[in-house]
Amino acid sequence: MIPGAVVDTGPLVAYFCTDEARHNWAVQQFANLTPPLLTCEPVLTETCFLLTRQKVEAWRLLQSLGSGALRIALHLDAEAEAVRDLMRRYSNIPMSLADACVVRLAEISGLPVCTLDSDFTIYRAGGRKRVALIIPQRQR
Secondary structure, rough: EEOOEEHHHHHHHHHHHHOOHHHHHHHHHHHEEEEEEEEOHHHHHHHHHHHOOOOOOOHHHHHHHHHEEEEEEOOOOHHHHHHHHHHHHOOOOOHHHHHHHHHHHHHHHOOOOEEEOOHHHOOEEEEEOOOOOOOOOOOO
């Protein structure tokens, strides 16, 4: 098993949506990661929205919190300044609130980010250090 990770929206959606192209990849990654996986409320909000659009019961995601598989590990009120600075630094992309929270959580925890979003290859922790990623290889 690999030590935990910070999890982004994409892998969560892929995990719960069996018809998603990256479903098997997400299932495999989550099976290899030591729980709890760390996340934040903006990621949960995005994921619930996308699951509902896919006709998947979003309560299943919240059940993961109750079972200990996921843990909310960022308190935005305490990290608002750092998150704001990230959003400002990457405003040309633009960086979403969820992405900024995930990068900040990776900075704080030192854990890799499990994502499907290639924008994370651009983001830097602490301004200079590449964010360690668990991301599928590009298909050609």
